[in-house]
Amino acid sequence: MIIYSKKALDENNQDLRKVIAPGTGAFMFKERKVAEKWVMVRNPNYWDPELPYLDGLELLHIPAWTDRGTAVLTGQADYSPNVSLETHQEGLKRKDIVGTVRYPGEFNSYQVHINNERKPFNDPRVRRAINLAVSRQNLIKAFGTQEPIMLTRWMTHASEFASPLKELEGLPGYRADKAADIAEAKKLMAAAGVPDGVKGVDLVSASVAPHAEILAPAFQEELRRTLGIETKIRVMERALLIEELKKGTFDMMVHTEYRSPISDPGPGWEMCLKTGGSLNFSRYGNPEFDRLLKQINSETDRAKRKRLFAQGMALLDQTAPLYLIGFTDHLPMWRNYVKGHASEARVFSELGRVDTFWLDR
Template identity: 35%
Template sequence: MSDDGTTYTFPLREGVRWHDMQEFDSSDVIATFDRFFNPPEGVTTKAMAEKYDAIESYKANGPYEVEFKLKQLTPWFLELLAADPLFYPGVIYAEHELTANNGDLRSEISAGTGPFTVKEIQAGEMWVLEANMNYWDPELPYVDSIRQFHIGAWPDRGAAVLTGQTDFAWNVSFDTWKEGAAQPNKFQVGLPSGTGGWGIWYNQERPGFSDQKVRQAIHLALDRKAISDIITSVVIPFPQAHWGGPHPYQIDGWDQLPGWRNEKEEDVARAKELMAEAGFADGFVAKKLVLSQPAPFSEVSGPAILAEMADKLGITYEDTEVIERSLEGDTLMEGDWDIFIGPSGFGSDTMDPTKMWQKYHACDGGMNFSNHCDETLDGLLEKLLVETDESVRQTLATQAMENLNDNPPTWYCCGTAGIPMARTYVKGLSIPTRINGGWKRFETVWLDK
């Protein structure tokens, strides 16, 4: 890294091969970032371009070195490069595969360089992974194969571990997790915290939700503690949180602020006043509600939220569509909905919430599915992206959260947590002490049996 922190030079490991045995080198890195910033027609990479928008230029210094020059000092640049690739895959793709498919890999199982190769896929049922015998680290992986089963319902995932049908699950239901925790001689459990959060989406291009007073009313009226308790009882622990998971700029006493406090009488009264001021004293009927699986969201927590909106504010809906979770991204992007409730929330690649706020709530945010736009918030985010003084950052972050409370882009409820459970013979994943991230990484797993 250069002395001013704006130039990073990375040597690339030699001898790494893609699963099709072609050699990995700097051309793959350059082709991947070219695709992020200049995607082919029909391919959307806006979220990735935004994630790495601090990059001014990049180049290859020969086959085994790449250099990135940043627009300004970006403290979390390395954190972004190393972020968990589960939901927003900041991974390197093979240049030859990008070229062969015109940059569109949605219908391809593209070659990787990792410790496992794909041996078999049974759509909607199972993936079978096999140890990559040409992996660059000859000591890994420790196991010969992995079978990943598609089990949509989280109680069923927990039951599969409890009954010995599977060895491990990243997320199970809280009830099955507690049953496993009560038998430490057989099972191991963990509660790694998340950096993002969860809530409901409303489309600000639809009548009613375009009004700031309506959004404020929802922000004030819905009982976050009750919803958090419901989700925790049927899915995983979703602790109440204020515009992001645990982060360094949280406002002291945020849980006593209007909308966030547990005492709701005053908040509900003010919410009804706001609805009347907006011309919706008796509420209104939204055109389309979308509920996304799994069932705890579409059948339990979702209906609980909708009941509160109807009872307290008179907001109901006309049509309902229930979708599979795999369709969430496309459905959110298409925007043919008024209210969207599902498991996908607001993911953050860093402990600092700035990039998350930019991604979901800035006017041109790559995942601003609510179509929110507040120029004051954008101005604060632009300053947060370049400010390095921590006291100034605290002031700016506080102002940003105050803005989000005053002009809510979504109804934000809770932080998130993982809830993994495994048999005690599963080793190498640090399940009880795991802090965050690393989902779907198996190269260090081994079985003591």
């Protein structure tokens, strides 16, 4: 959480995105080279006089995971919080120069937001059809060299309330054999009045290569092949996607904004699925789900919560607010001389503190 003074906000019309925001962080802004890097220097007046240990930081703009991993492997960068699977695997062979681990169970996911306010996606039957017909296994495989995506159902696989993988692999929409799912999906499309599919659908993607060149085209082809839904991919700078989501000027969007701050999915469902939630970018609104969520987040008995979460997942499967591809595992990598980050001891990749980093060289 960041707290700004009323004076600073009033002076900038409540918008600090166009100025250097005031703060008391460990590092201070020095320079920005667009699409290249941000340069920060040590704050000599930081509240803790012992920190930070580093004299400065250079935050490199490297959108693609493979390029991040390559930068660390070749010594062009010292640390990355998330590299591609292929460079992570290479790093495991190069323990003489780098360290790398896999965090098993992140709180972030890949999904396709479906605008619930736009026809025909305002009909839950169409959204349910998409969730049934599009193969999660195919999308996960297509993206496999980039970032590990796990087969998951409405919450991170790290949660104690998650559906067991063996159970999940037998459920409609999640199973690998799509024959029955596609047949049911086509019935739903016909009942919704679009038996021949939908034309001219706007599918937005970040311009980073793994999204624009792998994940979005793979999803596009699944829609076309299974349901006759024809999309046109519209590519944007990743930083601009959040404004597009807020305005609702899209039909579908490949993104990573379905998440939870902790492994318990309760807070995440509040943000992403509750009517009017701060991250409910699909604009899903379901009074039945809202009532159930209120029960979940006021219940303290674990067994009862588990049953309530199961009810919630079943309801979400039927009403399909968005298309969840799956939650991820993250892969940090660092040069061996980078100390103080404790990546090898963490269980998820909320990096948080760089003020304790130091270089042993």
